[in-house]
Amino acid sequence: MSLFGRPPAAVAPSPTPAPVLSPALRVLLGLAAAVVALAGLYFARELAGPLVLAAVIVIICHPVRHPLERRRWPRWAATTGVIVVAYLILLVLGALLFFAGTQFVRLVADYADELQASAQAVITWLSSLGMDGQASDAAASVLQPSTIVSFVTSLGGTAIGILTALFFVFAYVIFMAADGSRYTRAEASFGVVARPTVRRFQVFNSSVRRYYVVNASFGAVVAIIDGLALWALGVPAPAVWAILAFVTNFIPNIGFVIGLIPPALLALVVGGWPLMLAVVAIYCVVNVTLQVLVQPKFVSDAVSLSLTLSFFSVIFWTFIIGPLGAILSIPLTLLVRALVLEGDPGARWLRWLSGDAVPAAPDPDDGPD
Template sequence: MIAALLVLGALWFARDLVAPLALALVLVVIVHPIRHPLERRGWPPWAATTVVISVAYLILAVLAALLVFAGAEFADLVVDVVDELQAAVASVGAWLVRIGLGDQVAEATQRALDPSVLLGAAQGLGGWLLAFLTAAFFVLAYVIFMAADAARYRRAERVFGPAVRPRLDRIRALNSGIRRYYVVNATFGAIVAVIDGLALWALGIPIPAVWAILAFVTNFIPNIGFVLGLVPPAVLAFVIGGLPLLLVVIAVYSVVNVVLQVLVQPKFVSDAVDLSLTLSFVSVVFWTFVIGPLGAILSIPLTLAAREALLGGDPWLRWLSGNAAAGSSPDDPAAPADADTTDGTEPPAEPLDREGAAG
């Protein structure tokens, strides 16, 4: 426990370095399979590595362009609607007083919706962009080194012998789960973003493209991403259209996101990562606290890696990994046999198979 606390404290202290490192690692895991068909076609390793790095940079460039566009549009919008927002906040405070909630509740609500907070965020866009560029520099450097190192692991079995194969299988299963998770989330996030953006455009909500980008990004945050993506356009709808438009926006988001993100998407995510809903939610809170906001988006891959590192190599701990899974049961073939032995001998220390390692 002391060692675990020291490690977490070190991660928290070095979060400005650890968060870009984790992002770069996930990017390399996602794009690494591009290497294999190129090498089968006779490409030299350095050329395949260059393609992997280029694709990772392209993903980063697209994300950066989307975020910069959204930030600039948001800053302009806040300046344009600050007067309307102040009037809306004052009306909410007066309404709370009329229904008998008291001046203190009204003042607390007004402070929570204070337009100066949004103005400060908009005016601080330059500092945010500088921090983003600083983190991007580390990510770009990490991607180069990791992509080059990843090319060497295909020789691991030849160098270390067949005994290393179970560990490589577990690593491949972990990487495959991370890739499936992000492919599923990116697919559903794009669908949700398009539907939400078109709905907001039809309702006359300003800068619907920004809220569509927000819906896409927050789709990568398990459980609470839907709420985070809903709040800004809902507040804006209340400012420009009052309570009726607010309710319409909430209804549209609820229908779209409940159908896709609650009823359909979890089935595909569960097949990809096999984590319980409770553990998924706790992982968001935990990793956000440890490495900052980026931890919310990387929470599932980080949890999968921690589960594999702590539980994947010991057959006696497989029951913990199974209990952390979304669909485990006493009849699950991945569950271990009874730990008690009648003859007092230790069970053979056989490596986990690929299915067991995947949870």
């Protein structure tokens, strides 16, 4: 009440300032910035690919540090342990790929005549079905020794590029492993302010490790079953195709198709259609059951990514950074989500769409019980 007995005049609330940018314009600017960033990543893929691979390997090997530090090893010794384990992983993978590549080249040379005969048989069969010469020649060219040799040559060029990239990977691993020990002290240096960011990247690192543990486990099972089945059927070099099955298992959803084509074609050459159909049937039963029906559910639960996004990630990141993107697609997608979505409280809906188990926000209309 005022001195004259009248209530004071109500003060009008200050108007809410209008947003500088409309929601639609903010979305368009965000998409434009994303296109620019991805274009830069595309043109720098020869450097970015090895960098991401090294980061993933260090993330996988980083837990080696913890038991060593608990035993009071010096920090530099724990870092050296991480580097040694990372190098062992790279050397084992390189040895497996080298063995598979050299054996594949030898197989092409040994079965050149059979490949030529099979190609001619395919041309004759397709012509009998009424296909014109160009279509039948194109379909049969897959079995031509020259086509396979050119494919192997391109693989050789790719291998040289991979070896060059491995030089950067080995160097990156040293620096990242050393920095890993420093980053673990971020919360001690900055206090609770750094805790949300540290927690986001701890979740990211754990998801990456779970993803590769699941893939390696399923890949080992699939490789052993495929290799034993091919050995029992008499398909040459079953160990090569087992290694191929293991490696392609790290390509979500479509990896088994890539791993099926070479042994199926070789089975056609050495044993005809019955052997080829037997190989295809075994791969479909084993690989489709494990890699397509069972494994994606385990991967989805391990990294909290939707099946659709997992499949799209393979295509997208392969286009951006090349073949290495197929293997690194899930970690790259998880990294984008950690950087872009998980730090934004307004992006809960997008996180839920991506497959993340986001707790429901409380409804402001619901009062206490």
